[in-house]
Amino acid sequence: MAVTIKDVARKAGVSPSTVSRVLSNHPRISTETSQKVKAIMEQLGYHPNIMAKSLVSKTTNSICIMLPKSAEELFSNYFFMELIRGIVTQASRLGYDVLISSGANEKEEVEGVSRLLNGRRVDGVILLYSRTNDPVVDFLHENNHPFVLIGRSDQYPDILSVDTDNVQASYDATKHLISLGHERIGFVSGPPELVVSKDRLKGYMQALADAGLESHPEWIVEGEFLQESGYRAMSFFMNLPNRPTALVLIDDVVAFGILRGLHELKYNVPEDLCLVSFNNIPLSELSTPPLSSIDIGIYNLGYTASQVLIQSIKNNQDASYQKRQIIPHRLMIRESSIHSVRS
Amino acid sequence: MAVTIKDVARKAGVSPSTVSRVLSNHPRISTETSQKVKAIMEQLGYHPNIMAKSLVSKTTNSICIMLPKSAEELFSNYFFMELIRGIVTQASRLGYDVLISSGANEKEEVEGVSRLLNGRRVDGVILLYSRTNDPVVDFLHENNHPFVLIGRSDQYPDILSVDTDNVQASYDATKHLISLGHERIGFVSGPPELVVSKDRLKGYMQALADAGLESHPEWIVEGEFLQESGYRAMSFFMNLPNRPTALVLIDDVVAFGILRGLHELKYNVPEDLCLVSFNNIPLSELSTPPLSSIDIGIYNLGYTASQVLIQSIKNNQDASYQKRQIIPHRLMIRESSIHSVRS
DNA sequence: CTGAAAGCGCTTACAG
DNA sequence: CTGAAAGCGCTTACAG
Missing domain, CATH: 3.40.50.2300 (Response regulator)
Structure with a gap:
């Protein structure tokens, strides 16, 4: 049995609400209470349940990388790993976890992305490639899901994307x-x-x-x-x-x-x-x-994609920034x- | 507003419990009801909320890959990507999602793994390397968390591991x-x-x-x-x-x-x-x-690690199988x- | 500054 | 075969 917010509350002699507020550094909480509660959390080995938090906050602090099956043969492993390193590093800095998913074909890819996004498991997705007439892009665009393309889309010029020129x-x-x-x-x-x-x-x-x-x-x-x-x-x-x-x-x-x-x-x-x-x-x-x-600065492409996607998730698709980022090449x-x- | 189990229930004229049972293919549900409910789910575009399910079932159907920071320089990207491909492929076949995490140092690695595991975000972790005296292994072992090591541990010989001889x-x-x-x-x-x-x-x-x-x-x-x-x-x-x-x-x-x-x-x-x-x-x-x-069959190492970890999660650490798997080399x-x- | 209450979307004994 | 109810662990208006 994991220790919950209730256990901490009981031991600290406060209400669960207060513990929750301490957790999220709510401004209107006394330093005294905060410190006491934090000490108890430490002592009890309390860890917030991410799923519960996610359920009520309706945000997952996770993004997903879609690794196309075909890519396994098409591109070099080096390329993808470098991209992933960039993505994971920046996501992690911004407090986001990264899920990595793949499908055996385009249909599976759409299903996977749909399951994750509609199932509220991730907040957005990064696509590592760009095909012409990509059903995954169609799906994401139609349903207005946050996503960023590493590459360029033929059909949707004003999609969020990070690319080399x-x-x-x-x-x-x-x-x-x-x-x-x-x-x-x-x-x-x-x-x-x-x-x-x-x-x-x-x-x-x-x-x-x-x-x-x-x-x-x-x-x-x-x-x-x-x-x-x-x-x-x-x-x-x-x-x-x-x-x-x-x-x-x-x-x-x-x-x-x-x-x-x-x-x-x-x-x-x-x-x-x-x-x-x-x-x-x-x-x-x-x-x-x-x-x-x-x-082409592969790491940078991944890093920037992460950055741009998470920004767009937080701003709720606010269009105040550059839709298409170009990473310099040399x-x-x-x-x-x-x-x-x-x- | 996402469509929930309640919406489906209302429209189908059944209770949420029934919809839930249809979802999990409960045996004692009439084919008739099941089909009707499924049709409505389709029609409404229902997607189960993974977080909610996770919260009550206390299982996440996710595993985590710990990518050590040092690895970025130590090993070749090729090696890791190949491992990841193997892991993701098999996990996905078994219905598991894969989270990828990394830390800037050993302390961060332990914190990350602890947050994910104790926060009930993943059910187990795969370690892609093995150092002597690894605090991450210590942590995982002490707290009895499901994990598998790709490599060998000096200190804990009977840990779950997949390795080359x-x-x-x-x-x-x-x-x-x-x-x-x-x-x-x-x-x-x-x-x-x-x-x-x-x-x-x-x-x-x-x-x-x-x-x-x-x-x-x-x-x-x-x-x-x-x-x-x-x-x-x-x-x-x-x-x-x-x-x-x-x-x-x-x-x-x-x-x-x-x-x-x-x-x-x-x-x-x-x-x-x-x-x-x-x-x-x-x-x-x-x-x-x-x-x-x-x-050394890198893909196979990853694939097997995934397999072994998920098996151990499902069997609740049952020790009925080989603790140490050796992948043949050539x-x-x-x-x-x-x-x-x-x- | 803090608490009681409602609710996030699901599952699962318990009845019937 | 199906429903009502309780509960998973958290957050957040609403009061005070």
Whole structure:
């Protein structure tokens, strides 16, 4: 039997209401009473029942992270863990607990989120990805639930979101290669249903256009966030008659696949092919050669998402702040892209 | 205003008790009533309030993962995410939600766990690591809370735990090198306060002893689960007058650091130094050369931990099953250790 | 500054 | 098979 507010009240010779007020640091309580009650709580080993509190206060001080099943294969574990670390750290600082949930498919995801939100178990949710036409986003938006998207929504532009400016980031990566003299630049994209794939493709195209360079449809391939995709893209590119001299890659993991393939075929990076990728995972500076990569501040994305969501929960959806937060990115130039074509 | 059991009851013309019974599939309820009530629940969009249910049933159907702050730097993100995926998947299958918590230090960790457990917010906790003299373990054990350790406890041998047989695994790795003819084998360990470091060191020592090989104190270095540690260990070893020809490494990330250092100094793997490490993260087969590594089934460790904990919660700490579960490991031999010394 | 009372949304013996 | 009642542990107007 756990000790309750009543036990404390009895022992302290006050009413349960008073104990409750001491607990929440109610201003109109005498310092004397407060101290006495606190001492007794300590002595009895009292711990407030979070569920009971939640039931009456109609707030849970918890948020939920939705981890899409598909993500397990799509993205790197590193990416998600870093995001989670950021989310949990900031949530914890603001007094919130974090629930982590996943579904085997979109239907399960909606059901899970619905159960948690409608069942009053969490106050809001963080979505770690953005697909086009996402039923989870539809559900959350329609029912007016507090949520934040790490990424961008195609359909709902004024949704709460935290994102990289992927168009700009990709523009920067491509521009960097152009400035080295490359004129034939390829792009390995991610799954086309992800908004991030679209955005990065767009930035790439724009950079080419601004530089007056041609874009060839066969220089753009779609894949997954997997080494295999990189490997396959590599062998495709290397067999092209007029192949690119540089590549922009949707993810470091894809780059690793390319690096391995190139190594097997005895090609050299950056001499035979320059590479720039995204995410700047720690191993990207350890590969041979070290990989140029766009650091998107993953931890910061998670941290900010937490912050923004909890703020919105507390303000009850008050729209007084920025709906869309952009986390700055930074191109980390390493050996994989220091070879100038002009030289 | 959320729709409650009362609303459903009123609309269905039954009592709240009956609705509650329908909800929990109580056997003594007529199919007719049940169907009618279920239809109304659907129609009204009823969702049971998890907190209210929890309050009266005194069970939360949630478990908590304690993510130690120090882990953020010590272990690879990959390792933790994989563990979490396993935990969440199995918990979700068994109808449990997963809370993820962390603390900046041991004190905060104990406080967090205490708040969650005593506050009746979670039914049990999973610890992702094992230090010697861990106050969190002390707390959990003393208060008789359901918990499972992923790893091994020095002090409490009969605690619920899921682990790799690290002594055997390390023995296997070392033995593999010995079978290739190596006689001077070094070991790069992790932080000495972690039980895993001790166990792996022990297996290494045993394999040497069994083969009648000498063990040199200077062939054993301690570090962190970081690339830097590998890098430093590498430069230490390579400057030794009578240096090892092979190394057993506590973690793949350490191996990457070594690989990088060796590459910079123009040494070759496996010709100049053979390597075998632990964890078999996906990138280990992508490095140059691909890394021999012990696969410890990380996902399986998490999955099983979830299973075991929830079972123990449901059986109310019934001791009818194995207290310590061992997840099988497997040595993945790759290029980094295929060089025979005898050849 | 403090207490009595009602109530959050559910479950579960106890009757019938 | 179903209902009325009590209660889980807390909070919060309403009084005083």
